Amino acid sequence: MSAKGTSSIPITHAELRGFFKDASNFIQNVSYAPKKDLAAARADRNPERKTEGFSLSAFTEGIPEARSISVIALARTISNDDVLLTERVSTALNIVRTGIQIGMHVGALYAKSSGLERLKEQRGQETSDADAAARGAMASTQAAITVFCASSYITWKLSQFKQDEELDGVPVDFIGLPEPLALSGSVRALTCVVYHWASYLKSVHTDLGFIKITQLFFKAVVDDLVVQAQTLKHAEVFTENTYHLEKTDFVVRGFEAQPSSSAVVEFKRVYEKDIVGNHEMKRMLHRLSQMILAYDFQRKMNPMLEFGAFPWLGVLQGSAGTGKSMGLSYLQTLVHDHCKALGLPFQLRPIPNAIVQSLQGASANVYEEWWRSTFNPNFICVAPVDDSEAVYLDRRSQSSSEGSKLVVMSHLRLSEGSTAENTGSVLQVHATNNADMIDPPVFSRYQFRIRVPGAETRNDYCDQLKITGDGLNKKTGSSLINLEFPPDYVFLSDQGLMSKEERERKVEAFTGFKDKGLQQIWEEVEHKKLSPNSYDLYGTFFAKLHKQFEQFTSRDVRNVTTNMTSRLFGFDFPSEWLSNRDEFVAQDYDTKKAMILEAALTYQKGLTVEQVLFQEMTNYVESTIAMLDSGRKYRIRKMADDTLERLEAQQLAQRELSAKESGMHDSAKEIVHA
Incomplete structure (x- = not known):
C-alpha cells in the first residue's frame, strides 16, 4: 500500500455547512473572462468552421471580456419548469454544490496548515520576495486542491447513478477542457470550472444529458489536475494526509483519482x-x-x-x-x-x-x-x-x-x-x-x-438436482418436476460445513496422502520414528518436501502456522455477537481481544495444538501440491489425448485407403473382363 498512514482527517457535514452559502452562489451565477471559450475550442478542432488565416478563437484574443452565466437558470430550462427541477437535475446540482463545499473546506485546511493563511494576512506589509513567491505558489496549490477535491467528489458521487445503460445512448459533444484551468486562486479556479461546465450545459436538452456532461466534465478536471500535481509546490501538507467524508466511503488521498463508487456493486446472494x-x-x-x-x-x-x-x-x-x-x-x-x-x-x-x-x-x-x-x-x-x-x-x-x-x-x-x-x-x-x-x-x-471439487457423491448429485427442480417448481407455481427422492437420505443433510465422512473421522486418524509422491516422502519420515509432538517431525518432513518440490518454501511454513492459528481461533461466534452490536463489535479493542481469547480457549474442547498443526499441515501440503501439479497432469492428459487422436486418425486413414485401393482393384478387373 501507499506509504501514507491509515489514519484520516474527517470531513464532517457540520464543517461543510459553513461553506453552503458560497457554494450556492457558484450555482446561482458566475462571471468569468475566458481566454478561450467552448465555441472557440470547438472551432479550433473543426477545420470546416475556420476561414483562411483566422479561426473563431481569435474573437477572445487580447483582453478577454467577462461574461455571466447561471447554472440554475440552465437547469430550469433543461427541466422545462420555472419552479421545480427534475429529480435527476436536482440531484446532480446538490452533488455539485456539496463537492464545492468539500473543495472549499479542504482548501481552507491547506491554507491554515501550510502557512498560506498567515502569508495572506501579511499582504500589504513589507515582505520578502521569497515570501511573495511562496504565497503565489501556495495560492496556486490551494486552488488546485480546492478544485480537485470538489471534482473528485462530484465524479465519485455521480458514478452511483444506476442508469449507466441509458447514459451510454445519450449523445453529447464533449471535447475536454476548453482552456487550461485558472489556478491563481481558489475562487477564480472554481469560477473558471463552473463557467466552462455551464458552457457545456447550454447544449444539453435532457436531464440524462445534464448528468452525462457533468460526469464527463468533472472527470476531465480530475484527470487534468492529476497530471499537473507534480508541478505544484508546497503540496506536502495535502498529499501526506488522507481526508474522509463522514458516513461515506469518499476518501481523498493526495492528487489520486478517486476510485469509482460504482465498484460497490450488487451481487448474487448465495447461502x-x-x-x-x-x-x-x-x-x-x-x-x-x-x-x-x-x-x-x-x-x-x-x-x-x-x-x-x-x-x-x-x-x-x-x-x-x-x-x-x-x-x-x-x-x-x-x-x-x-x-x-x-x-x-x-x-x-x-x-x-x-x-x-x-x-x-x-x-x-x-x-x-x-x-x-x-x-x-x-x-x-x-x-x-x-x-x-x-x-x-x-x-x-x-x-x-x-x-x-x-x-x-x-x-x-x-x-x-x-x-x-x-x-x-x-x-x-x-x-x-x-x-x-x-x-x-x-x-x-x-x-x-x-x-473446490464440486459435487462428488450420489447424495451430492441428488441434492443438486432437487435444488434445481424445486427452484423451477417455485418459479412456475406448479409441480413440473416431481421425481422421487432416495428414501435412505434426507435432503441436504450432507450439505453442511462438514461432510458425513469428516464428521465420522477421528481427530487423530491419518490414513496417508492421496498424492503418491507426498506419501512416499511421508513414509520415509515415518521410518525415523520421530515424536508427533516434536519440531523434528515437521522440520524433517518440510526439508524432504522442499528437496522434492522446490516451490515449497519458508513462506509455506508460515502459511501452515497461520492456518493452524486460524483453526485454534475458528470458533463460531455466539449468536448474540452476530445480532447485538453492544455484545461484541461495540466493545473497545482490548475487551474484544480478551473476549476472543477466552472463547478460543473454551472452543478447543480437548483438541491439542499438535493435533491441529498436524491436520492443517497435511491439508495445506496436499492442496498446494495438487494445485501446482494440476497443470502438469492436464498437459500430460492433453498430450495423451492428442496421441490417441492421431492414432485413431491414422487407423481411419488406413482403412479408407485400403477400401479405396480395393475399389480400384475391382474396377480394374471389370475393365479387363469387358
Missing part, C-alpha cells in the same frame, strides 16, 4: 444450502466472515490479525463449474448480512474488468487504485478476484504482456512488500481454474489454498 459439496471451502469462508467482524474501527486493527489467526488472502482452485464463483458470492452474502445486522460499514470491491491495459503503466495504476480503495480503514471490505490466472499470469509465460507483469509486481509489493500495510479489514479471495498458471511469488502469498 450455505445452495452449495453442494465443497465442505472445506464453506468452512473456511464461514470462519473468515466472522473473523473480519472483529476489526476495530477506532484502533484500525483486527485482534484476529494480531493473534496471527486471520488468513485474509487465499485461493479457491477447481475445474470450471465446480462452485468457485458461488463460494465468492457466499462469502459476500455472509459478510454483507453480518455488517448490516451489526450496523458496520461494508463495501464490496471486486477487481475491475480488463485490469490489464494496453497503455504502458496504466495496468499498474488501475490495479493500485483498486487496491487502495479496498483498504479504506473506515470499511469492512470483501475484494474478490475471479479467474485470477488471467490477472496474475506467470511472468515467465510467453503470453504474459508488459501490463500483466506490472500488475504482478504491484501485487507483490502491496501484499507483502516493505510498504505493505494490513489492518485486518479486508478479505481478498481469489478463484482459479489453473493455479499453475499463476505467477509463483503470487501463489506463494496465498495464506490458504482450497480445492
Whole structure:
C-alpha cells in the first residue's frame, strides 16, 4: 500500500455547512473572462468552421471580456419548469454544490496548515520576495486542491447513478477542457470550472444529458489536475494526509483519482444450502466472515490479525463449474448480512474488468487504485478476484504482456512488500481454474489454498438436482418436476460445513496422502520414528518436501502456522455477537481481544495444538501440491489425448485407403473382363 498512514482527517457535514452559502452562489451565477471559450475550442478542432488565416478563437484574443452565466437558470430550462427541477437535475446540482463545499473546506485546511493563511494576512506589509513567491505558489496549490477535491467528489458521487445503460445512448459533444484551468486562486479556479461546465450545459436538452456532461466534465478536471500535481509546490501538507467524508466511503488521498463508487456493486446472494459439496471451502469462508467482524474501527486493527489467526488472502482452485464463483458470492452474502445486522460499514470491491491495459503503466495504476480503495480503514471490505490466472499470469509465460507483469509486481509489493500495510479489514479471495498458471511469488502469498471439487457423491448429485427442480417448481407455481427422492437420505443433510465422512473421522486418524509422491516422502519420515509432538517431525518432513518440490518454501511454513492459528481461533461466534452490536463489535479493542481469547480457549474442547498443526499441515501440503501439479497432469492428459487422436486418425486413414485401393482393384478387373 501507499506509504501514507491509515489514519484520516474527517470531513464532517457540520464543517461543510459553513461553506453552503458560497457554494450556492457558484450555482446561482458566475462571471468569468475566458481566454478561450467552448465555441472557440470547438472551432479550433473543426477545420470546416475556420476561414483562411483566422479561426473563431481569435474573437477572445487580447483582453478577454467577462461574461455571466447561471447554472440554475440552465437547469430550469433543461427541466422545462420555472419552479421545480427534475429529480435527476436536482440531484446532480446538490452533488455539485456539496463537492464545492468539500473543495472549499479542504482548501481552507491547506491554507491554515501550510502557512498560506498567515502569508495572506501579511499582504500589504513589507515582505520578502521569497515570501511573495511562496504565497503565489501556495495560492496556486490551494486552488488546485480546492478544485480537485470538489471534482473528485462530484465524479465519485455521480458514478452511483444506476442508469449507466441509458447514459451510454445519450449523445453529447464533449471535447475536454476548453482552456487550461485558472489556478491563481481558489475562487477564480472554481469560477473558471463552473463557467466552462455551464458552457457545456447550454447544449444539453435532457436531464440524462445534464448528468452525462457533468460526469464527463468533472472527470476531465480530475484527470487534468492529476497530471499537473507534480508541478505544484508546497503540496506536502495535502498529499501526506488522507481526508474522509463522514458516513461515506469518499476518501481523498493526495492528487489520486478517486476510485469509482460504482465498484460497490450488487451481487448474487448465495447461502450455505445452495452449495453442494465443497465442505472445506464453506468452512473456511464461514470462519473468515466472522473473523473480519472483529476489526476495530477506532484502533484500525483486527485482534484476529494480531493473534496471527486471520488468513485474509487465499485461493479457491477447481475445474470450471465446480462452485468457485458461488463460494465468492457466499462469502459476500455472509459478510454483507453480518455488517448490516451489526450496523458496520461494508463495501464490496471486486477487481475491475480488463485490469490489464494496453497503455504502458496504466495496468499498474488501475490495479493500485483498486487496491487502495479496498483498504479504506473506515470499511469492512470483501475484494474478490475471479479467474485470477488471467490477472496474475506467470511472468515467465510467453503470453504474459508488459501490463500483466506490472500488475504482478504491484501485487507483490502491496501484499507483502516493505510498504505493505494490513489492518485486518479486508478479505481478498481469489478463484482459479489453473493455479499453475499463476505467477509463483503470487501463489506463494496465498495464506490458504482450497480445492473446490464440486459435487462428488450420489447424495451430492441428488441434492443438486432437487435444488434445481424445486427452484423451477417455485418459479412456475406448479409441480413440473416431481421425481422421487432416495428414501435412505434426507435432503441436504450432507450439505453442511462438514461432510458425513469428516464428521465420522477421528481427530487423530491419518490414513496417508492421496498424492503418491507426498506419501512416499511421508513414509520415509515415518521410518525415523520421530515424536508427533516434536519440531523434528515437521522440520524433517518440510526439508524432504522442499528437496522434492522446490516451490515449497519458508513462506509455506508460515502459511501452515497461520492456518493452524486460524483453526485454534475458528470458533463460531455466539449468536448474540452476530445480532447485538453492544455484545461484541461495540466493545473497545482490548475487551474484544480478551473476549476472543477466552472463547478460543473454551472452543478447543480437548483438541491439542499438535493435533491441529498436524491436520492443517497435511491439508495445506496436499492442496498446494495438487494445485501446482494440476497443470502438469492436464498437459500430460492433453498430450495423451492428442496421441490417441492421431492414432485413431491414422487407423481411419488406413482403412479408407485400403477400401479405396480395393475399389480400384475391382474396377480394374471389370475393365479387363469387358
